[in-house]
Amino acid sequence: MAPNLAIQKRVGFIGLGIMGQHMAGHILAGGYELHVNSRTRAKADALVERGAIWYESPGEVAATSDILITIVGYPVDVESIYLEPGGILDRARPGAVLIDMTTSSPSLAERIAKAASLRGMMALDAPVSGGDIGAREAKLAIMAGGDETAFSQVLPVLRLIGSNVVHMGQAGTGQHTKMANQIAIASTMIAVSESISYATRVGLNPDLTLDVLGTGAASSFLLNGLGRKMVRQDFAPGFFVHHFAKDIGIALNEAKRINLDLPGLALAQKMYERLLANGFGEEGTQALYRIYNRLHWSE
Structure with a gap:
């Protein structure tokens, strides 16, 4: 037995x-x-x-x-x-x-x-x-x-x-895999924030837009899950901004060590650092949407 x-x-x-x-x-x-x-x-x-x-x-x-x-x-x-x-x-x-x-x-x-x-x-x-x-x-x-x-x-x-x-x-390979995961998320969060900001600015119904985009080639957990939270301005954390900023820093250090340029990740780092500087470190990563729409922004 x-x-x-x-x-x-x-x-x-x-x-x-x-x-x-x-x-x-x-x-x-x-x-x-x-x-x-x-x-x-x-x-x-x-x-x-x-x-x-x-x-x-x-x-x-x-x-x-x-x-x-x-x-x-x-x-x-x-x-x-x-x-x-x-x-x-x-x-x-x-x-x-x-x-x-x-x-x-x-x-x-x-x-x-x-x-x-x-x-x-x-x-x-x-x-x-x-x-x-x-x-x-x-x-x-x-x-x-x-x-x-x-x-x-x-x-x-x-x-x-x-x-x-x-x-x-x-x-170490578990951590390297997680770095690859966070790199993919970082640029995708920018894309989702920009997509919803554009749809809203041109007068589209954002929920209806997500219904369409979420079943096509752009579909992803980030679009369908965190995109909905952006629309509702729900920035409660599923994963903290300050933890994600930490992960981006680790990934960029590893990329530098292997002589790999990651401009998308570098841009995401600057944007998440802006969130931290404005006091949003305890919010979820979907708070990136704030930058595009100046939501409760102090700058």
């Missing part, structure tokens, strides 16, 4: 933001013993009420977990919780599989994987795409880099939160 992984494996989850809360909830619902930590204790309350166990630090979660998942804000946060004294690598047990799902730098993912290997652990970089909706519906795309054996071991857990879970190659 095959072992019951849900009984055998204790899963740690660090980072309970817009996406992390849903992701951790799916793992808990899947029957795994869940150990959690987040910068804000209150974000764990609903999960604790359902049976999750709270710990005061990432290191404490690592010490009790067979599989550890992290999804935090910035590369500096990843580096801190993994590499600082008393952190994850100091306290995780040999044989543990560490999975960072933060969008972070490929070189940092490689450093963590190497450090984990020296301590008898395995590490994956496995960023996700799909935003809050994908997290809520367990339909995230998960792009993983690192040891293939480790990937196989944790695949049952990853399938609880993602509908498309792919092993991309060695350490």
Whole structure:
């Protein structure tokens, strides 16, 4: 009889933001013993009420977990919780599989994987795409880099939160794949904002226009999903502007390293930096629409 992984494996989850809360909830619902930590204790309350166990630090979660998942804000946060004294690598047990799902730098993912290997652990970089909706519906795309054996071991857990879970190659390739994803999104967000702004300015019914465009060659999740939010001037975050600006910066640094010019991404960076400068960093990426229509603009 095959072992019951849900009984055998204790899963740690660090980072309970817009996406992390849903992701951790799916793992808990899947029957795994869940150990959690987040910068804000209150974000764990609903999960604790359902049976999750709270710990005061990432290191404490690592010490009790067979599989550890992290999804935090910035590369500096990843580096801190993994590499600082008393952190994850100091306290995780040999044989543990560490999975960072933060969008972070490929070189940092490689450093963590190497450090984990020296301590008898395995590490994956496995960023996700799909935003809050994908997290809520367990339909995230998960792009993983690192040891293939480790990937196989944790695949049952990853399938609880993602509908498309792919092993991309060695350490760092998950992050490189996410960079390619963010590059595609950046220029598409410009295109969607411009399309809807044009339609509105010439007097078209924007909802009717989206009904047509959304079934043709221009159809995409961004047009059909975030385009509708632009029309309603709904800028509530599914993915924060400040996090997307961070991702663009990582991608441009990687492009510079490989001597690749990405003018579309460079333009998107300037536009998202304008949003940040005007105080819209906590809004969703669809707030780019503000620039074209001077919505509540301070400049």
